[in-house]
Amino acid sequence: MIKMARAGFRIALLQLKVGPNKSQNVANALTRIRSAVKDDGARVVALPECFNSPYGTQHFAEYAEEVPSGETSRSLSAIAKELGIYLIGGTIPERNPTENKIYNTCTVWSPEGDLMATYRKIHLFDINIPGGITFRESDVLTGGSDLAIVPIDGAKIGIGICYDIRFDELARLYRNKGCDMLIFPGAFNMKTGPLHWELLARARANDTQSYVATISPARDAGAGYVAWGHSMVVDPWAQVVASAKEGEETVLADLEFAKVDEVRAQIPIFSQRRTDLYDTEQQKS
Numbered sequence: 656m657i658k659m660a661r662a663g664f665r666i667a668l669l670q671l672k673v674g675p676n677k678s679q680n681v682a683n684a685l686t687r688i689r690s691a692v693k694d695d696g697a698r699v700v701a702l703p704e705c706f707n708s709p710y711g712t713q714h715f716a717e718y719a720e721e722v723p724s725g726e727t728s729r730s731l732s733a734i735a736k737e738l739g740i741y742l743i744g745g746t747i748p749e750r751n752p753t754e755n756k757i758y759n760t761c762t763v764w765s766p767e768g769d770l771m772a773t774y775r776k777i778h779l780f781d782i783n784i785p786g787g788i789t790f791r792e793s794d795v796l797t798g799g800s801d802l803a804i805v806p807i808d809g810a811k812i813g814i815g816i817c818y819d820i821r822f823d824e825l826a827r828l829y830r831n832k833g834c835d836m837l838i839f840p841g842a843f844n845m846k847t848g849p850l851h852w853e854l855l856a857r858a859r860a861n862d863t864q865s866y867v868a869t870i871s872p873a874r875d876a877g878a879g880y881v882a883w884g885h886s887m888v889v890d891p892w893a894q895v896v897a898s899a900k901e902g903e904e905t906v907l908a909d910l911e912f913a914k915v916d917e918v919r920a921q922i923p924i925f926s927q928r929r930t931d932l933y934d935t936e937q938q939k940s
């Protein structure tokens with residue numbers, strides 16, 4: 656039987672400037688989404704982590720909104736519908752008044768403006784590098800417990816957020832569930848960004864033989880938390896196929912999911928795994 660090659664789509668990663676004015680942040684995102692679609696022909700647009708608020712534990716409660724009734728969700732829904740696109744809505748601090756909790760949340764919108772998925776960052780960014788960076792998201796945020804997979808034009812996309820990219824187990828779950836691509840809105844910093852941002856994107860692409868996209872805010876040297884930038888698309892061969900520098904920029908890439916099938920057929924590690932052995936060894940430890 657002849658298998659039809661799978662289609663793909665053009666994705667735009669918006670490396671956005673983010674400042675203290677929430678309405679301006681959202682308005683800037685809408686302007687740049689429109690341009691990525693109308694001028695650059697994107698079918699799927701992805702935004703950075705924390706694009707409507709400065710990134711910092713002192714800011715999350717002030718900027719938090721309910722999902723999907725808050726103003727940022729409503730704007731994302733409306734623009735996705737107006738332009739007929741899929742929109743990976745970066746992240747915003749999400750307030751859940753019933754639980755009295757705040758999450759770091761990604762929403763995904765369909766071309767009809769419907770909420771396709773909500774993903775709450777599972778692994779909170781708590782690190783302490785003396786002389787480098789100390790950060791404790793868990794001081795104010797609650798971690799999520801659910802994966803999010805969205806079907807887009809015949810591909811399956813798994814969502815993670817920033818620090819989640821360090822956990823190969825999460826990527827493995829998405830791969831086991833049949834994902835072809837992983838998208839991580841993220842805001843690495845000036846200490847770990849140069850060391851690990853590209854390394855981790857390429858590692859997760861290689862582990863899962865999938866496309867990986869990482870989307871950072873633009874760098875603002877005067878901000879309390881300085882983002883690394885360098886949003887990028889990595890293909891299933893683990894090659895960086897498109898990337899930004901540190902400023903406000905749109906990264907475009909034409910994804911071909913036949914490439915996923917190709918690398919998986921040519922280097923068939925998925926079917927070669929010895930899960931019998933891994934499970935047995937795991938039980939011994």
Ligand SMILES: NC(=O)CCC(=O)C(=O)O
Nearest residue numbers: 780817818842843844847
């Ligand atoms: N926002 C984040 O989760 C930052 C993660 C990060 O910088 C890292 O090194 O990991």
